[in-house]
Amino acid sequence: MAQTANQSYAAKTFNLSGLSGISDKTLQIHFKLYEGYVTNTNILNEKIADLSKGEITANEMPVYSELTRRLGFEYNGMVLHEYYFGNLKSGGSGDPDKASAFFKAAEANFGSFENWKKNFLTVGKMRGVGWAACYQDPTSGRLSNHWINLHETGNVAGFSPVLIMDVWEHAFILDYVPADRPKYIEAFFQNIDWDAVNARLK
Helix, strand or coil: CCCCCCCCCCCCCCCCCCCCCCCHHHHHHHHHHHHHHHHHHHHHHHHHHHHCCCCCCCCCHHHHHHHHHHHHHHHHHHHHHHHHHHCECCCCCCCCCCCCHHHHHHHHHHCCHHHHHHHHHHHHCCCCCEEEEEEECCCCCCEEEEEEECCCECCCCCCEEEEEEECCHHHCCCCCCHHHHHHHHHHHHHCECHHHHHHHCC
16 A cells, blocks of 8 residues: 555665675665665655545556556565664674574474575576575475565565565675675675574564
C-alpha cells in the first residue's frame, strides 16, 4: 500500500569509514546513490497518493501503473541498501564465531559454514548487476541464498533478509575493475558485521 502524501522516509546514516578494501570515496558515492532511492521513493509515493485521491480513470491508468511499477524498483533499492550498509562495519572479523547463531544455521542448512559461504560467493560472482542475498524462511528457519536482479526481481515473498551484498558495479568500481569483482567480494566478507546478521535471525 502506498503511503499518503504527508508521510515520507528519511535517509539513514551509516558510520562505515575505514572499511578494509572498500574506500571511503566509494562509500560517499554509494551513500549519495542510496539517498536518491529514498528521495525517489518519497516522490513516487506522493504522486501515487495524489492520483489515488479520486478514482483512477482509464486515461490515468497508464501513468498510475508506471508509477506503481517504478515504486518497486526505488523502494527495494532503498531497503536493500539499508540492509547492505547495516551488515557492514569497520574492523570486521571475516568469518562469524563458530558459536554464533548464523554459523550454526549455516551448518544446519548447508552441511557446513564453508558450504554456505561457497554457495553465497558463487551467487555473488554470477554475471550481471544485482544483489546476493541470504534469506531465512520465517516458517522453517531455513537459510537460502538468492540472486536479486535489479532491486525488485528475485526477492522471495515473506522471507527475511539476513545478509545482503551489493554487486552492482557502483559498489566497487572505484576500487576494483569489473573483472575483479571477486576481490571486492573478498573485501566485503572482511567487513561483515556478524552481530547485525545474527540479530536478523528469528
